[in-house]
Amino acid sequence: MMGNSVVFKCILVIGFVVSTNVAVGVAQTTTSDSDPLLQDITGEELQQVINSYKGEKAVLINVWATWCAPCIDEFPYIVELQRKYQDEVQVVFISADFPDSRDRAKDFLKEQEVDWTTYFKTGKDQPFIEALSENWSGALPFTKILSRDGQVVASWEQGAEYEKFENNIKKALIN
Amino acid sequence: MNINKTAHVFFIVLTIGLLAFFPIKDKSADRLEIGEKAPLTDVEVTDVSGEVLTLEEVAGENGLLVNFSCNTCPWVEAWEDRYNPIAELAKNNNIGIIALNPNAAIRDDGESMEDMKERAESSNYQFYYALDKQARLAEAFGATRTPDIFLFNSDMELVYTGAIDDNAKSAEEVEQTFLKNAIENLVAENEIDPNTTKALGCTIKWPE
Numbered sequence: 001m002m003g004n005s006v007v008f009k010c011i012l013v014i015g016f017v018v019s020t021n022v023a024v025g026v027a028q029t030t031t032s033d034s035d036p037l038l039q040d041i042t043g044e045e046l047q048q049v050i051n052s053y054k055g056e057k058a059v060l061i062n063v064w065a066t067w068c069a070p071c072i073d074e075f076p077y078i079v080e081l082q083r084k085y086q087d088e089v090q091v092v093f094i095s096a097d098f099p100d101s102r103d104r105a106k107d108f109l110k111e112q113e114v115d116w117t118t119y120f121k122t123g124k125d126q127p128f129i130e131a132l133s134e135n136w137s138g139a140l141p142f143t144k145i146l147s148r149d150g151q152v153v154a155s156w157e158q159g160a161e162y163e164k165f166e167n168n169i170k171k172a173l174i175n
Numbered sequence: 176m177n178i179n180k181t182a183h184v185f186f187i188v189l190t191i192g193l194l195a196f197f198p199i200k201d202k203s204a205d206r207l208e209i210g211e212k213a214p215l216t217d218v219e220v221t222d223v224s225g226e227v228l229t230l231e232e233v234a235g236e237n238g239l240l241v242n243f244s245c246n247t248c249p250w251v252e253a254w255e256d257r258y259n260p261i262a263e264l265a266k267n268n269n270i271g272i273i274a275l276n277p278n279a280a281i282r283d284d285g286e287s288m289e290d291m292k293e294r295a296e297s298s299n300y301q302f303y304y305a306l307d308k309q310a311r312l313a314e315a316f317g318a319t320r321t322p323d324i325f326l327f328n329s330d331m332e333l334v335y336t337g338a339i340d341d342n343a344k345s346a347e348e349v350e351q352t353f354l355k356n357a358i359e360n361l362v363a364e365n366e367i368d369p370n371t372t373k374a375l376g377c378t379i380k381w382p383e
Binding site (some may be wrong): 030041052065067070082096098099125126128129136138139140141157158159 | 206246248249253319320323325338341342344347372373374375376377379
């Protein structure tokens with residue numbers, strides 16, 4: 001009797017895991033000729049971009065700047081992961097460079113072979129920071145990972161290694 | 176019986192495994208909160224002049240202003256034209272002021288005491304600029320970036336923390352002079368509003 005109950009629970013749990021893994025919304029977004037590589041964005045607009053992936057893809061948001069050494073160090077890992085999980089995850093890069101460094105940011109994106117729309121922070125710092133996370137102090141780089149249903153799986157300041165990004169992406173995909 | 180036991184263990188392991196994938200709350204920094212006392216005020220730090228100081232000694236009759244700053248951050252550079260005017264305002268109001276450099280991980284890459292001396296000289300700093308060895312003070316304050324401001328009253332309780340103002344790049348285009356207002360209201364014994372603000376900045380380069 002007890003054995004049947006445990007086996008039934010196992011089947012339920014396995015079923016849950018399998019179903020969440022197969023229910024994947026696929027929507028690859030790459031830049032077209034009409035889409036600039038680096039679009040201006042406010043905190044409010046960013047929220048709309050993030051929400052547009054809800055139910056379809058997990059989202060990795062990364063705020064970076066060309067002058068930020070840890071941002072530059074971790075950037076290639078995120079690009080690589082976007083390619084690896086392109087059907088399941090959308091990376092949303094936001095440059096927090098000063099306006100006079102916009103071209104430098106664009107050059108860096110090209111150098112890294114980024115071929116999807118990324119964003120350039122505009123407006124005041126505080127509303128932008130608060131739109132992304134109430135617990136973000138404003139230090140760069142900043143990363144936040146959301147599951148497909150929009151739940152925060154992880155967020156952190158400071159740079160990270162490939163494994164940390166991938167582990168949290170995997171968590172986002174299972175949630 | 177054995178199958179039953181194995182299935183039970185399998186279920187527990189699977190459940191624990193799944194729990195690891197549940198959503199977690201945004202991780203928050205352990206930052207000093209408004210009203211909390213300044214920590215490690217008796218810890219000695221060395222100023223670019225060679226003088227050894229503690230925060231207790233730097234504090235003025237009306238309080239203490241601590242700015243976690245550095246040499247290599249463009250945000251510091253952007254705000255730097257406001258450093259001396261703020262220092263003057265603080266001193267005129269009997270508030271002690273010190274900038275602390277917490278970037279312990281990159282002392283050999285622009286953040287050494289020699290680099291700090293050069294920066295203090297080239298930018299004509301009119302305030303203490305001391306090395307926060309192993310970022311002990313930054314860690315105790317819960318500072319996260321440079322620049323990062325902590326203003327304390329005469330009882331060394333935190334009354335304002337966050338940004339200098341709302342426009343790093345242009346002093347002329349500042350709309351809200353957060354820190355200036357906080358200093359003036361502290362001295363006038365008025366409410367400080369806002370007492371907490373945020374701005375973008377460079378992460379502190381913590382020691383390994």
